[in-house]
Amino acid sequence: MTQAPLWDIFCKVVDNHGDIGVCWRLARQLAAEQPVRVRLWVDDMQALKTLWPAAELMDRQSLAGVDVCRWRAEFDADVRVADVVIEAFACHLPPTYIKSMAIKRDQGQAPQWFNLEYLSAESWVEGYHGLFSPHPHTGLKKAFFFPGFSSKTGGLIREKDLFQARDAFLKDPATADQWLAQQGVHRQSGGLTISLFAYENPAIGSLLHAWQLGDSAINCLVPEGRILTSINAVLATQLKAGDQLQLGALRLIVLPFLHQDDYDRLLWSCDVNFVRGEDSFVRAHWAGKPMVWQIYPQEDDIHLIKLDAWLAQQAQISGPALTAAALTRAWNTHIDCAAEWQQAITDQKRWQQQSLAWTRHLNLFDDLASQLVYFGQKSL
Amino acid sequence: MKTGQELRAGHVINIDGQPWLIQKAEISRSGRNTAVVKTKLKNLLNGSLTETPYKADDKFEDISLDRKEVTYSYFADPVYVFVDTDYEQYELAADDLGDLLNYIEDGMEDVCEAVFFDGRMISITPPNTVTREIVYSEPSVRGDTSGKVMKRAKLSNGHELQVSDFVNTGDKVVIDTRTGEYKSRAKD
Secondary structure, three states, X not given: OOOOOEEEEEEOOOOOOHHHHHHHHHHHHHHHHOOOEEEEEEOOHHHHHHHOOOOXXXXXXXXXXXXXXXXXXXXXXXXXXXXXXXXXXXXXXOHHHHHHHHHHHHOOXXXXXXXXXXXXXXOHHHHHOOOEEEOOOOOOEEXXXXXXXXXXXXXXXOOOOHHHHHHHHHHOHHHHHHHHHHOOOOOOOOOEEEEEOOOOOOOXXXXXXXXXXXXXXXXXXEEOOOHHHHHXXXXXXXXXXXXXXXXXXXEEEEEOOXXXXXXXXXXXXXXXXXXXOOHHHHHHHHHOOOEEXXXXXXXXXXXXXXXXXXXXXXXXXXXXXXXXXXXXXXXXXXXXXXXXXXXXXXXXXXXXXXXXXXXXXXXXXXXXXXXXXXXXXXXX | OEEHHHOOOOOEEEEOOEEEEEEEEEEEEOOOOOEEEEEEEEEOOOOOEEEEEEEOOOEEXXXXXXXXXXXXXXXXXXXXEEEEOOOOXXXXXXXXXXXXXXXXXXXXXXXXXXXXXXXXXXXXXXXXXEEEXXXXXXXXXXXXXXXXXXXXXXXXXXXXXXXXXXXXXXXEEEEEXXXXXXXXXXXX
């Protein structure tokens, strides 16, 4: 009996949890939805365990249908090369593995090789996506694959049953309350619920202050992460997972770092989601709720160009006057954003409509995992 | 050894044992302070062309090449003819001129560096700066002498660039050929 094709995904954890977050989701989705076997190579098992607590700190384990292997610096030269190989986020494959890929190619069984790049809404991405790149030393062909927000890119990670799960969760408002209660969260009624997952940001002071003095209750749910450093600095506290703080109209609740599926439920449960980087950012799109994105900061402020590209793409779908454009820019330039927040939330209904329109638009494109499979089939 | 980030028009790199001339290299900043570079390549053995991306930290072997100083002689459609100090002539098509195409004009005396592979001229690099006359410039903003306001201008070969607002038609300007940017008005 012919075995299903083997896919290898290589993931080097650099910082935060974006690398492993995206790779783990992709691995799980491929294993669950496609007729393939998936092996995930990761150099930092602790990073995986943080977002998937069932993971053990061991060299090899089977998790959620994925064969998870520790990627050691001294890579075993006898590892059998997969049929499809993905190097994620500009990582470099082990030299011994590349050598084995070349041998397999010489035997007439060249593996399909993808460089899975970072997500960007910039237009130049479309000019790179799908181009083949011959490896300088072996001539093996690698396809550059760019996730993105248009039909000329590789799309976004989106599981087949995601909307079904989301809609079932949202059908009865009590479901979100029950789930939150299980996380130890008891919201103030009649107000807004906001999730806050961000990098350090001095602008948080202006938001906390605005929320504290607001006319309506604000429940701010903070999964443990880098923004907590900024919150604690502003409030002169040492908040950690499990802590709650009431400040005027604001109830600040610190949650533990959430399991990936639970993070989706958090997004669904909230009225506004502050997200960061790539993984939480994409998930917030599918939640269909108003969102404020903090992009990964880069040298020379190049990230602001990428941020504007994303806002511009949304504006093409949702209309030129994006409700949260000013707030998003202020949040990313670390300036006082109380006024921008007030302006956005005063127009909450339109913000919600724009968010839903954007989500519906993105749902028109095939998801990233499917596109990888189709691309591979087309290239054979 | 060169990295993807260091690739420039005129470089020749070894890809799987084949010499490829870089006709164009365009860098785009990706995520997390990384970059990707899109190259337009020409195989020096069989002439095939390809458009290929690389990561900024991909590594390439240089191919050892001969270099000579040459000056521009004339245009013999579709090739440009250059001469070395021994008056030997060499030809290059427009696609292989790289950035020099922006500055080429009859009578130019700039000494360029030509690169040879297997006795054949394959690319040419202009000197770091060239001086050219402005044949057209947009009208100046009244009173600006700061040099900070820029405007569009044209060289005799039609190439356009941004120059300081106080530069006028007929002025000669110094251009940095590595960046394509105006440096200053030429001293008489």
